[in-house]
Amino acid sequence: MNDHSPVPAAAPLTPIGVFEPPYHIVVFSTVRTERQDGYAETNARMEELVKEIPGFLGLDHAQTPGGLGITVGYFRDADAIARWRSDDEHRAAQRRGMSEWYERYTVQVAKVERSQEFQRR
Amino acid sequence: MNDHSPVPAAAPLTPIGVFEPPYHIVVFSTVRTERQDGYAETNARMEELVKEIPGFLGLDHAQTPGGLGITVGYFRDADAIARWRSDDEHRAAQRRGMSEWYERYTVQVAKVERSQEFQRR
Numbered sequence: 689m690n691d692h693s694p695v696p697a698a699a700p701l702t703p704i705g706v707f708e709p710p711y712h713i714v715v716f717s718t719v720r721t722e723r724q725d726g727y728a729e730t731n732a733r734m735e736e737l738v739k740e741i742p743g744f745l746g747l748d749h750a751q752t753p754g755g756l757g758i759t760v761g762y763f764r765d766a767d768a769i770a771r772w773r774s775d776d777e778h779r780a781a782q783r784r785g786m787s788e789w790y791e792r793y794t795v796q797v798a799k800v801e802r803s804q805e806f807q808r809r
Numbered sequence: 810m811n812d813h814s815p816v817p818a819a820a821p822l823t824p825i826g827v828f829e830p831p832y833h834i835v836v837f838s839t840v841r842t843e844r845q846d847g848y849a850e851t852n853a854r855m856e857e858l859v860k861e862i863p864g865f866l867g868l869d870h871a872q873t874p875g876g877l878g879i880t881v882g883y884f885r886d887a888d889a890i891a892r893w894r895s896d897d898e899h900r901a902a903q904r905r906g907m908s909e910w911y912e913r914y915t916v917q918v919a920k921v922e923r924s925q926e927f928q929r930r
Contacts, residue, residue, distance in 0.1 A: 701840050701877060704915050713919055715836065715881055717869050719822050721929070748838055750871035750879040756821060758871040758879040760836055766922075786927055793927045794825050798834055798919035801887075806907060806914045808842070 702746035702762060705805045711745065712769055713800055714761040718793040727789050730781050737777060743768025769797060823867035823883060826926045832866065833890055834921055835882040839914040848910050851902050858898060864889025890918060 720727070738744050743764035751757040763769050772778060785793075841848070859865050864885035872878040884890050893899060906914075 701838055701913055701915060704917065713836065713917065715834065717822055717871075717881065748877060748879060750838075750873045750877040752871045753874065756869060756871040758869060758881060760838065760879060786929075790927060791929050792822055794822060794924060795926075796825065796834065796921050796924040798921040800917050800919040803915060803917040805916075806911060808907075808912050 700748070702748050702760075703805065704746075704762065704803050707745050707762065707764070709800045709802055711800050712763045712766055713798050714759075714763065714769060714772075715796045715798065716759045716761070716793065718757045718759075719755075719791045720757065720789055721791045723788045725788070726784070730784065734778060734781055737775065738772055741768055741772045741775070744772070766797070821869075823869050823881075824926065825867075825883065825924050828866050828883070828885070830921045830923055832921050833884045833887055834919050835880075835884065835890060835893075836917045836919065837880045837882070837914065838916075839878045839880075840876075840912045841878065841910055842912045844909045846909070847905070851905065855899060855902055858896065859893055862889055862893045862896070865893070887918070887920075 735747065738747065738761065741763075745762035745764060747759065747761050749757070749759045761772075763772070856868065859868065859882065862884075866883035866885060868880065868882050870878070870880045882893075884893070
């Protein structure tokens, strides 16, 4: 199942080198249901909303078609994550996700101890 | 260590609930090049090899076609990650990855402070 095709030059990947450890990440891994009404709109809205959280640093996302999705959110500290967790619109989206969009998911909050970056020249 | 619970057949997502925090994760995020000769074979070999590392707990992977790939590896502790980092065959694969397969990547080692899991009933 290797359906990888050529990568556009401007393929997105958060340049983590700009924020030194320790910082925090939230890893959100999902298996979706077949009920996806409203998912794309809500997802786009959440990506806008999280950018307003003080201490939010960036977001990376990968989605295997018909398989796992993994989103990694970068935050300055645990307080920034607490702010995002307690956002009312985010909480409403989570409830809808559990009732409709997700078959299964895991959320992990972790403190980054070290990081490295490679960029072809 | 209690990491041998059966995984639900329909859900290709590591059941993290079976290993309590703190544990460590390695988040490997990639943008690939157009040169992918040998990638699939090496990737499959690495997935086999990492399973032999004492303290390895599991692996999740998502790949957007033509976009980002994100792999999350679960490890009991930092020592288990150090063993994996120093594996000779793994290091050879990393060198080939930098010379051929990856346009750009980031690696982050993080300590999981808390986790949660949702499974539709």
